[in-house]
Amino acid sequence: GCTGTSGTNGSGGTGTGAANGLIDYLDYGDFGGGTAPQANYNPYLEATRLGAVDYVFEKLMVYDNFSCTPKPWLATEFSWTDPKTLTFKLRDGVQWNDGKPFTSKDVAFTFDLLKKHQPLDTKGVWRYLTSVEAPDAQTVTIKFKEPGASTFTLVTDVFVVPEHVWSQQADPVKFVNAQNPVGTGPMKVKNFNPNQLTIERNPDYWQADKVKVQEIRFHKADSGGAVEQLKLSRGEYDTNAMFVPDIKKAFVDRDPEHNHYWYPPGGSISVYLNLTKAPFDDVAFRKALTTAFDRDQIITKAQLGYVKAASQSGLVVPGQEKWLPAGLKDQGRISYDAAATDAALTAAGYKKDAQGKRLGKDGKPLSFTFKVPGSYTDWVSAAQIIVQNLKAQGFDVNLETPNPPTYESDRAIGRYDVLFGVHGGSCNMFRNFSEPLGSDQSAAIGQKAASNFVRWNDPGTDKLLEELRLATTDEAQKTAVAGLTKVMVDQVPMIPLWYGAKWFQYQTDKATGWPDEKNPYAAPGDNVLVLTNLKPAGS
Amino acid sequence: MRYFLRRAGFFLATLWAAVTLNFLIPRLQPGDPAEAIVSRLSGQSQAIDPAQVEAIRRMLGTPDGNLLTQYGDYLAAVVRGDFGISYTYFPYSVTHMIAAGLPWTVVLVGVTQILSFVIGTLLGAWAAYRRNSRVDSVITLGSSFIGTLPFFWLALVLIYVFAITLNWFPSGGGYGGGSNPGWNWLFFSDAFQHSVLPALSLLIVGPIGWIIGMRNNMVQTLGEDYARLARAKGLSRRRIALTYGARIAVLPNVTGFAIALGGILGGTVLVEAIFNYPGLGRMMLEAVANRDYPLMQALFLFITVGVLIANLVADLLYGVLDPRVRREEAG
Amino acid sequence: MALLEVRDLSVTYSPRDSAAVRAVDGVSFDIDEGEFVGLLGESGSGKSTLGNAVLRLLEKPAAISGGSVLFDGVRVSSAPEDEVRPLRWAKISTVFQSSMNSLNPVITIGAQFDDTFAAHGRTGDARKLLDLVDLDPEVLRRYPHELSGGMKQRVALALALALEPRFVLLDEPTTGLDVVVQRNILDRLRELRGELGFAVLFISHDLGTVLEMADRVMVMYAGELVESQSAAAMANDPLHPYTQGLLGSYADPRAAEISVGYVPGRPPDLSRPQTGCRFAARCPVAVEACRTDHPALLPAGDGTARCLLVDQAGGAPVDTTRTSSFVAVRDSATTAEPVLTVAGVVKEYRSRGSVKRAVDEVSFDLVPGRVTALVGQSGSGKTTLARLVTGVERPTEGTVTFHGEDQAVDVGRLRGRRLSAYRRHTQLVFQDPFAALNPTRTIAYALSRPLQNHLGLSRSEARSRAGELLESVGLSPATQYLDKLPHQLSGGQRQRVVIARALAPDPSVLVADEPISMLDVSIRAEILELLDTLVRDRAIAMLYITHDLLSARLLADQVLVLNHGRVVESGPTLTVIQHAQDPYTQLLLDAIPLPPTAVRRS
Amino acid sequence: MSASLPVEPAGGTEHAEVAAVEASRATRLPGWFVILWRNRKCRIGLLMLLGFVVVAVLAPLIAPHDPRENSFTPSIGPGGGNWLGTTAQGEDVFSQLVYGARTSLVVGLAAGTLSTVIGLAVGLTAGYLRGTVDEVLSFFINLALVVPVLPLMITLAAYAPVKGLWLIIFVISVTGWAYGARLKRSQIITLRTRDYITAAKFAGDSTARIIAREILPNMTSLVVVGFMGACLGAIGGEAGLAFLGLGDPTTVSWGTMLNQANTGGAMLTGQWAWLIAPGLAFAGLMTALTLINFGVDALSNPHLRED
């Protein structure tokens, strides 16, 4: 039910939808583009494009980011001719929404566009490719520099644009595509103003029968604001993705039958120890700390119970459980046990003195700082719990709250003792492990590391990563990932605490078929997958 | 003439200082706008994709040359009125963005400031006229309490009461999504409705400064010899209060008002942020948060120039209103 | 029935944070149609307060605490404001003490005339009014700040006459103006009264003016009327000892031998209850009864007086006021060597492109033990010269040479430390004793600074020396003054402190820039006598700056008359005064009020 | 009367001052205090301020819990063990309110002092030395006056490497000194031409001594007025910054409370006490200072004194 001020929106509704068994319209949350959004449907300008792009443009394959399985989309099938050559067969009868046919030339043009205009290549696909060709209208052949299985997700993650439009653009980097953007997707842009973006069903869509929504209205929001939460609780959104404190009271309880939320896990938020410093360079010390943190308290207090404890394996469980090596206890989840930590630390040579101060191996009291970005209030709360936990172990810990850029810069150049880091969570296993652990992602202290902020420098790990990168079979990939999870568990380069949540709230009074814990067919952000699964309520 | 040259000199020097400050601020900061953009996109709980950072860094372009040549280029661009492209709204230009936000701020703050000034001056004059009466106590004590309420808090309370509980007014935004901006009545009435609460929160605390200032000035002028002489001349109390009290007491307030108008943007950041109002104040906050240096620089410059011009106008206005200054300037 | 009848009027100031002051106490008098009455009294005696009470302009914290004011049959003191308003300006108008500030700064002169007419539904011709006071009608279009002080004063006068009132209250309408301008305005006023025939209450502390202008003179002291007589009678036979004291402080500078007197002491504190005669403490002829019995205002001589002695004797008491006399003619030939030589000094100020010559080729010497007076109209360059001599400013041309113990010093080139060292020898006595002392510092502090800095005394030495200095300027016992703050002293006492401070480093040159112009007449002579003694005793060379020829005549050996920066006349004092050549000197002489003794003699 | 008596402000205030100084001699209270105390509004303000100071100083005794203790049921309304309810993190709102008074007072005092000191130093130097020094300093004063304060504050606070209360104090001070400096400069320009200053030069005093002993004591009321204004501005500034999320999140202040109430859904869950209480407390403190300011204004403007 749309109440309050948005009641004035009625003008947009087309009464015809219901007659066709369609949902008239759905109200969605924010559509990006900043607080004063400007029309921008260039799919590659990720920082500033508007949310409609996900519905207007499509990719060769679409990933279900929950279970990390690819689904045929613009391409119906793919095959590896050899480990360095990938061939896609394109779907028949797909049309651009201006009526022109979609062909492999568009795909080849798209990849060439990214090659010519590096700023548009936001996934960095051309790091791995040598060429993209269209031998015939239905086939696309992609050649890799090296065996390309590990970069498959990147290649499929590119929006395909029409050659007949984009080849006319003098500077595609500055092309905002504001007037009737041409794509193959299920929806077309209907109306835009900085407060509301309306997209409507594309009747000529190749799987138009699966699209039951006539219109989607995105509403501009200052996301996270109290007012937005209120609107959500009043039912002004059919779906939204934002942080709501006390979601149960504020949202679910207002209409338990229709109001739901599902917060599937994303990347791991871990304690990063600066491995170049003592005692963090001591694996026994790190292992001892894995039981030191009260993850449950962090989750209930700092994270309001919205998240799950993270596995020490570095994988996101249960979504990625198929990658877990067999026999890992409790899927790698570690519970809080201060006594065990105390014992392990003492055993490792870190004794407590008479005052209860934890001493280093050199006999001096151990003291260090914990940095957390001051404006991430939930992280600050979590950090406060962690600091308490560490103090309970006799460490002298000092909490610092720099601003996010300073925090990031300190983390990148290694100017810290202990802090939080985020890693993993994507469907690209190579990225998940190489970014936090690869020695090529590291740098000397004082230099900016790309993503290996803990400065894990281990030939064994690098070897496993190389295997994973070049693996051509699922089996080989799994073996490599299993090796890497072992590194995580045995050598503890970092200590994962919880999974960042993907916020997702929805209402079932107009539409059903949203993904949820019981039917996790997609992650909340997999927009087209969700759209093609929606059905009018009561049908 | 000398006076004029001095003013002009000060104007240019300040402008230059502001421009230079603008140039320096981004270069003194740690962190990289591209990273800021990506971490904002992915959220604090997602890992950052280095490839994406790289692409965005390419998109924004990195200034080249040493600091001095960069400075030269920057100055030249500013002189041309070219403030570059906003990072937050790439590829839209900063000028485009400011043009989009300007009318909102000017109308909202302009109207409320003018109303505040008029109301405040009238109440202050009334309090001084009825000095030490109950009216005076009510006005001064009342305003000194209301005036100290933090207006961002007032704004929240207004939202809570009028938007959330009573649902009389929209809780934020410049207009509803259903009306497209344009010269049509639907849009204007919609925009008006949306501006009621922000305007109210500015209007509740706005007049206080003027009330106190006006009252104190007028108490003073009414104690001057010319006011006494006016009494001796048998002028009515009202007439004395107007031409001998208020007329002179309002002068410092008028200058203050011109300057307040110049600072129009500075003051609205909070209100615009709370009401999600599509003006320049909110844009400023966003630019700072996103490290959108081009936008931030331009807004900063814009505000400073606004204040400077306001100062100039205030000076000129003072000359027009107060004959005592006129002669000194003429020389 | 008199036009104005004041009966037993009392006015009390009751400020929130100090004791109540009964500024006007039981005052009664009448003014008849067309009569010109003067009101004399020293500063703080309640003249303005009385004037405001008559006009009913008292404002908080002042209020009429007793008695009544009847004007033309209307009880002004208690009638509702609406009944008083029609009287205002149409019948009673006024010119304030500070007419500099009594014009609305933001409307034109014309508009101020207009709103006066409008308030009473009358029409009038402002041009004619301006013509009355010799102003160009063009003035109507100007704003107050575009007029000089004298012009503003004339506008105020014209404004007061706008509705042809029957009574005009003038509260020191010419204070702060140059003597020449002052003269001008008063002459005009006298003529106007002849033409228009309004009654006047003329408040002033300038005895000469009052005696000359008024038909009848009243004298106020400490909130009370102490004497009221016709002007002529008062000039010849002042009844009250206080009036006598005032009269004694005037003399004709042209006389071969002159003497002036003064009334020492300060008026009583009106916030305390008074017993006996209020003047008793300062009265040279007081008897025991004066301290206990409060005298009433009783008929005496030509009018009334409030003095037990007058009452008892039935006439004026003997003139026993202390006097001091000066030998008017001294040798013009100087024997001593000059200590300071000013040779061909020029000072130019540049502003907005034009050059103003404030001092133009002035030369003179200062000799130990001698006083050189510098006389001239406002703006003639007196202060500028003082600043040149003391090294505050540098001359544009010419030199100021100080002949120190061992070598001659070019004052114009001194800077920093050496300038400070020079000031050990050259000190300045300031014009305004109220501004020259820091309100936040004790007298001991003010005096010990030069002692510590210039003579290198220790703190305690400086303090005892400061005590001696105070004694030497007649403030004894010194311990009573050392720890006081300036506001606890009277104007005369402050000026003594300022002089003591100037004497502290034992200077050989003393520059005094109009040191008595801010003081009441009754203490001027006292300060002059002090300066005279000090200069002669300590062999100081003094440059005495004044626009008052009488004081120059009393104090100085030499006179320089300055006009537009140039010396127009110079020589031994009496010679210059008696044989004034320059028209400006003559103007200055004419501007001196006719001395009462002269009136008496004629 | 001893030389240690409190100094008197300049010029016009002289006469009522005398009386107050005299009255103070009897009561052994400083003269300015007597003047302030006699003003009814100011007296109320002083008492209110005293209340806040007591609360701030005795915070550990008054507050029932540690302000950061988060062991309570989150997001509950007033009642029971938590008089004003709890935050979304399960902290006691009342305890935070009590400790918040500390922050506000510390910020007000520290930033007020700092910006007064900066303003005084710059204003004094510019006003006394004149010439080139004055031109340069005046330029900076005027520059600082036209630079938009709030945006500058936001920028500085947002980009400072480490957040903390002292940073906020610093930011508020460096953005807020100019107005006071300008006033002080113009007052010193009128003071420095006073005869008694010339007299001090004739007495051979050094420039530094003249400024410290002759001029400064005559500027007390301006300095006090400026200080009060700066305190007000600083407390408001801290609250505003904290509200925008630019404050130090580990400090408990009314601004951070409002910020957290806003983001923590106080309106959503109807926890009005969490939202209203910090605002009212803030307004109370500001009112106290404003009321005192009425009295301080009267110190320097005798026309306002008869109220």
Ligand SMILES: Nc1ncnc2c1ncn2[C@@H]1O[C@H](COP(=O)(O)OP(=O)(O)OP(=O)(O)O)[C@@H](O)[C@H]1O
């Ligand atoms: N606002 C006031 N509060 C308290 N006492 C006051 C006030 N104004 C004046 N007085 C006192 O009233 C007395 C008379 O003052 P008034 O101004 O009438 O004197 P005056 O004779 O006009 O002096 P002057 O020649 O200096 O003008 C003085 O002793 C003064 O101290």
Ligand SMILES: Nc1ncnc2c1ncn2[C@@H]1O[C@H](COP(=O)(O)OP(=O)(O)OP(=O)(O)O)[C@@H](O)[C@H]1O
């Ligand atoms: N600093 C200055 N700049 C420009 N002109 C000045 C300056 N000081 C003095 N003058 C001008 O020099 C002339 C002489 O001034 P000065 O103060 O010496 O006169 P004065 O004889 O002391 O007058 P008064 O009797 O009013 O004190 C005046 O016309 C004045 O305007």
Ligand SMILES: [Mg+2]
């Ligand atoms: Mg007077």
Ligand SMILES: [Mg+2]
């Ligand atoms: Mg002079």
Ligand code: NI
């Ligand atoms: Ni005093």
